[in-house]
Structures are given as structure tokens and as C-alpha cells.
Amino acid sequence: MLLELSTTIKHYEQGSYICTQNQDFNKIGIVLKGKVMCSRTCLCHNATFSHILKMYETFGEDLVCAGHDSLPYDVIALENTTLLFIKVKDLLLLGHPYSPYINKFLINLLSLIANRHLISTEQIEYTRIPSLKRRVAAFLLNQYEQTGQLLFTTSLSRCEMASYLSVTRPALSKVLSELKKEEIIDYYKDSFKIQNLDKLMQL
Template sequence: MKNKWYEVLESSLLFSDMSKENILNMVACLNPKEKSYTKGEIVAHLGEKMEGFGLLLQGSLSVLKENIDGNRLIMNILKPGELFGEMAVYSEKRVWPATISAVESSIVLFIKPEKIVAGCERACSYHQQLTTNMLKILSDKAMSLNKQVEYLSIKGMREKLCTYIWEQHKKQGSLLIHLPMKRNEMADFLNVSRPSMSRELCKMRDEGLIDFYLSTVKIVDPQQIAEYVK
């Protein structure tokens, strides 16, 4: 494992509360497999057998699913340091629950689940911290999935946009927010058409609710935005 990945590993929740030395030793103990992908390349197919879960080192990945109408939905955009497949890999079937695609050139570490829960050959004192971190990650992910179901159930275009914008405002702590997705990715994520979404954003701007430029959105009337959020 290259030391140049240390900052990314340190930012990952999997290695929370661990020193640099412990992180590098822990990675050596996990013996992960490093793989590189080009833009647009499929990292994992829905229903494909899993060998391990992934940790993104470089680039970005999209998590894709199709709804009952056959429309593609972007469930998430993964950034360096984030995990994917960590819930499904511990299930009985152990298959990928979604298709993972490289948004740009990306590098991924694949870790076998047994390495997390099984006893460490080196009897690492910090392995227990790693296991604790994974349990926290799985618990938080289960809670967020419940929220995502509620989010996808929102029917109105404006309600969806306001909810998304308001959630980004709360995450970033500012009325001037940076959208983490491109317009087409955001439309897929919200399960709406891009032209309709663009028209609604323009209406919201004309009505004085927001202003925007490229991927930056300014909440002009937070009270009105909040009223659309359920």
C-alpha cells in the first residue's frame, strides 16, 4: 500500500480514531486488492457475486439502479474515502445490490469482509477499533436508507428540489451551497427529467427563492424553501 493514500484512508470512517502508524499497519493486515477504472467503466454489476466491499481512493463513482419503469436512478455519488457494498457483503446472498460505475478515472481498494470481523493473524491491538468503526458505519447506513425511502417518495418537483437544496444547506452550514452532483446526475437522483428540473429551478429563481450559477446555489428566501420541505 502506497503511503500517498494515507490522507484518504485517514478521512475514511473505517479508520476513525486511529494513528497513521496503526492505519498503515492495519491496511497491511487487511491485504486489500487495489484496482483502477477508466471513466464510464463498470466497477460492479447489480446481482453480481461480491468478493469484498470497496473503499474509493481516487476519483468518483456513481451508484445506479433502475426503477420499475426502467429509468436509471443515481442513488449516490461516491467520493474518495467512502465505502460501498459494506452492507450487502455481510448478507447471506452476498451480491451487489446496485451497479457501480466510474464517473471519472478512479482507484478502488477491495477488502474481504472476513478481514474485518475475523481475528487478526498479527493480534493487532487496533483491530477492535476497526470492527467498532464498521459497526457504526453499518448502523448509520441503515438509518440513512430509511431517510432515502422517504426522500424518494416526495412527489412534487418543487418539493423535491427544495428538500434537496435544504439538506445541502444543513450539511454545508451555509445559504450559499455547492451542489455535489452535475445537473443530469441530480435529475437522475431525484427521479425527474432534466429539462423539467431546469425549468423549475428557473421558476424558483424568478420567484426570488434561490439564485444559481453553474453548481453554486444561493438560498435567497430560506423561509419559503423551508415551507416546501416536509
């Protein structure tokens, strides 16, 4: 399929900006190696929304369907990263019946955009909770509902979890420590155990 498209592979060092907010951008970026963060600052609410992308995850796909030609967020390499870029124009022009691989790619792309929208909506809902303790509780309860288990492991590191909830890492660590002292939860790294579900729900 890549032979049918105009693609570019680029390498970025840790901490470097891949793209900046409002920069012209007409590609889809795929993480081949490393990890990147998409971050957008909302001045009217004085909040920063961010999303961590790992290997084989993408960015810029929202621009494909929206028809925009500039990024609404910064893209930063969190570690040494290799990216594959696919030109949007070529992708759309090649979506023909005689190209089944491209058609399948477009279907998967639409599914990805829909799922990403659900995640973004969920993140916004968290930021609307004024109490940090309740915000963390809501996140943990959501993880519990998704897994059906009181003991679960999140896909986010502590730093990523703080970014996802739009709080600082020290503030998040303080709340988690308080919940642990109150014997509502226990945790180790990215693993959590809800010890008192009723109390957690009442926060």
C-alpha cells in the same frame, strides 16, 4: 493493517462497470482515486436510486453485516478510478482483541453503515414527494436546516443532485430556473441562496 488482510488494487476507466447488480461479491471496495456511482433500479416503482462515492468512500460494507453474497446495485466508474478491495471473510476473521487496528476499522465500518442507512432513508423520502418542485424545495430546506445558513454549498454537482432526487438533469434545471425567476432562490453551480424562506416552505 493492510498487511493483515487480503487486498487487491484495481484500476477502471471512465464509464466501465466495476460490478453489476446481483453479481457475486464478497469484498469491501474503497475508492482510492476517482469517483464511482452505485445505482439500483427498482422495477416496481419504476425508479432509479443512486449514490455517488468519492475518494476514500466505500461500497459493499452493507453486505458485510447483512451476510449477502451478491450486490443489490451496479457500480460504475464516473471517471478513471482506482479501487482497493478487501476480502470480507479475512476482515471478519481478523477481528480479534489482539488486533486493535482491525477492531477500530470494524467500529468505523458499523458507523459508516448506520450513516449510509440514514442517507438512503432520506433519499427514499424525497422520491415519495410527487411534485418535483416540492421535492427540490425539500432538498434545499434540508440543506438549510443542516447548515443553519440561507447561503450554502452542497457537496453534489448538478448531475449528482438530479440522480440523488431521482429526476433528470434537464427537469432539475428547469425547476431551479423557475424558483430563481420567482425570486425564491438564487444559485451558481453548487452554491445556493434562499431568498424567500417562507415561499420555499409553502411549496
